[in-house]
Amino acid sequence: MDKLFIELVSSSHKKFHWKFGSEEPHIEVGIGIYVLMLEKLQKLQNKSCQIIEKLNKNRLNRQLTNESGEDMTLYWFLLRKVLEHEIYHRGQIAAYLKVLKGESDRHSLQVN
Template sequence: MQINNIESFLEYYSKIKNRTRKLFDYVPPEHIEWTYQEGKFSIGDIIRHLATIERYMYAETVQYKPSLYNGCGTTYAKGYDEVIMFYNTLNKESMDIFSKLKIEDLNNKCKTPGGIDITIWKWLRAMVEHEVHHRGQLYLYLSILKVKTPPIFGLTSEEVILNSE
């Protein structure tokens, strides 16, 4: 899928972000820093990572600037409410930056932190894939904690089977 229009992309991306954001409502506040294994991202780390990578890597590089990503630890935000507010604040900053992209920008190349030149629309597409990847991690973490989460598109796998011929 090629991105030809920043407005339609941002509308689509907002829907992706909202599905991730909905999942935050199911995170037990006392488990915001829970992780399945020491040294791995906690739930809060994942949420902070989504915020910081979007704002400080993707939003910087599409402006032809170097990445400013510097991790996702509790120094950015600590505690459930602060983590969610941090995520929302950085997402708004990122969306403001992305909304200024012109069609010619989408077809220009920016430099990734790995030193690779990539077409900006492809870089934005990678950002969506990155978001979805970490949303999947959040679903898994919550499953391990035995938190019942809603199906992402309305039906569970079992309900789709029941409704199929």
């Protein structure tokens, strides 16, 4: 997500391909790989924040086109793709953590 955003803002490319998931097999992740992943994500987040702080009206109104031929501005891409996608994953993580902590049983609906 961050890589796509950075590429779109840093280049003159107007077309992008929104890809969900990965074809890569799931792997066991040890603490070393986890720490490297966190460092990489932190760097990408910092770079994205720096770019967003410098965006002006002209850059935000830049037209982009997705793989389906849908046109949108960079501003709309930020709201609908970047922000909405991050909120979606935050919800996934919150739900998963509640299940791990056993909180899902407290608020479950009873069906008669």
